[in-house]
Amino acid sequence: MKQLFEYFNRFSPLSDEAKEAIEGISKLVHIQKNKDLQPIGHTCKTVYFINKGIARIYYYKDGIDITDGFATENNVIARVESLFTGKPSRKAIQILEDAEIVAIDANKLFKLYDSYPEIERLFRKIFEASHVETVNRIEGIQFHTAEERYKALLEEAPTIIQRVPLKYIASYLGITQVSLSRIRGQR
Amino acid sequence: MKQLFEYFNRFSPLSDEAKEAIEGISKLVHIQKNKDLQPIGHTCKTVYFINKGIARIYYYKDGIDITDGFATENNVIARVESLFTGKPSRKAIQILEDAEIVAIDANKLFKLYDSYPEIERLFRKIFEASHVETVNRIEGIQFHTAEERYKALLEEAPTIIQRVPLKYIASYLGITQVSLSRIRGQR
DNA sequence: CTATCCATTTATCATATGATAAATAATCAG
DNA sequence: CTGATTATTTATCATATGATAAATGGATAG
Incomplete structure (x- = not known):
């Protein structure tokens, strides 16, 4: 849990008591590559923090697999909607x-909010930061070409491009795999 | 302030004391059409709630005016980023x-969070809802054609299309005014 | 009411990206 | 190691949208 609490410290430090409370509603899980951590159609009742590995959120649009986002080590991932x-x-x-x-049990977490305002505050800040990222992403999607978006991702998160199949990156960027390949190929 | 407190009730009801506290950090402002409520370059220190009227958030991208979003009566508007x-x-x-x-003074609001966890909770929920809208909007932008996005807006917010110049709607939809006109004209 | 300014539409041409198909390359199971 | 599956690239053609310019329509000040 050390990694998790270090992550928390970036937002607001917790009392020992609050840390223990969170530890009490969390468990460590190990999952294999390509497995679904959470399936489509289920209500999200867990907030995940990645100690090691990489994950993506995806869905199907007209039968096509679309990547909504990635998360790597030392980040939280959840389907906020x-x-x-x-x-x-x-x-x-x-x-x-x-x-x-x-894996942090969300229902229990929300209950902790009642007794530990510091925990409510911490998660408010965590999700506010994610909210800001989402708002900024709209600008990126809306007003940059596919090529610009690819290059921006190369800058900001080169490791994702190295670690993740390109087809997932293509749909994350809002283009087809073929277009992404074309963009990468030119030059 | 009646409208505002009714809006709050949709998220979580406040005690009378908390309501008074919010009233104490808020003021009613009247603004004319086409005026900027907040200019570019200033740090957002206010959360606004619209009793009457309509507003947009905009910015300049390569010198071009881009509409980021609209807000109408009985909604909160703020530049969260x-x-x-x-x-x-x-x-x-x-x-x-x-x-x-x-106009709710944001710094004072954040101070109220310390003494009124119920206020922190209320605004957490308000902004969580806005976060969800933003997440859902990405899907709309990324995977629908301009025509589909226009028709979706017509469905969801026909009054905005009636009340707002089309040029603002075009950039909100991520297209040029000329493209929007073409889409509207066809048939 | 008129003149001016701004918003909207229409037209033409250029281009980025999509759709599809096929060729290569990489990965994985046995 | 081999064959089969999956990922990636390359090629061709179609199309939605952008860029630009010009025409039309509507709003507003005087």
Whole structure:
């Protein structure tokens, strides 16, 4: 849990008591490459933190596999549109490299909010940061060409491009695999 | 403030004391059409609630005016990427119809979080809902044609299309004004 | 009411990306 | 190691949207 608490410290430090409370509702899971951590159609009741490995959120659009986002070590991953609404998610979380993950029970977490305002605050900040990323991503999608988006990803997250099959990256960038290959090929 | 507290009730009801505290850090402002409520380059230190009128968030991309989003009556509007980070915003908020707006001082609001966990919770939920909308919007932008996006907006928010100049809607949809006109014209 | 300015539409041409298919390359099971 | 499956690249053609310019329509100030 050391990694997790270090991550928390980047947002707001927790009392020992609060840390223990979170430890009490978390468990460490190991998952193999290509397995779904959470399937499509289930309501998101877990917040995950990645100790090791890489994951993606994906869904099907007209039968085609679309990657919604990636998460790597020392980051939280959750399907917020389900976690925050209680509605089933049309998205799944898949593991792309054998992974070690901390699974935090969301219902219990939300209950902890009542007794530990510091925990509510911490997760508010974590998700606010993710909210900001999402807002900024819209600008990237909307007003840059596919090539610019690819190059931006190369800059910001080169390891993702190295670790993840290109087909997943293509749909994340909003283009076909063929277009991505064309963009990479030119020059 | 009646409208505002009714809006709050949709998320979580506040105690009278908390309501008074919020009232104490809010003021009612009246703004004319086409005025900027907040200019580009300033750090967002206010959360706005629209009693009457319509507003948009916009910015300049390569010198071109881009609409990031709209907000109408009984909704909150804020530049979250600045509000949550404390960094200056590259975006502005402009009023598109003479408006009556409740301006909530964000720094004072964040201080109220310490003494009123219920207020922190309320705003957490408000912004979580906005986070979910943003996440869902990415799917719309990424995987629908301009025509589909226009028709979706017609369905979901026909009043916005009626009340707002088309040029603003075009950039919101991620297309040029000329393309939007073409889409509207066909048939 | 008129003149000016701004918003919208229409037209033409250029281009990035999609769709499809086929060729290579890489990965994996046995 | 071999064959089979999956991922990636390359090629061709079609099309949605962009860029630009010009025409039309609507709003507003005086």
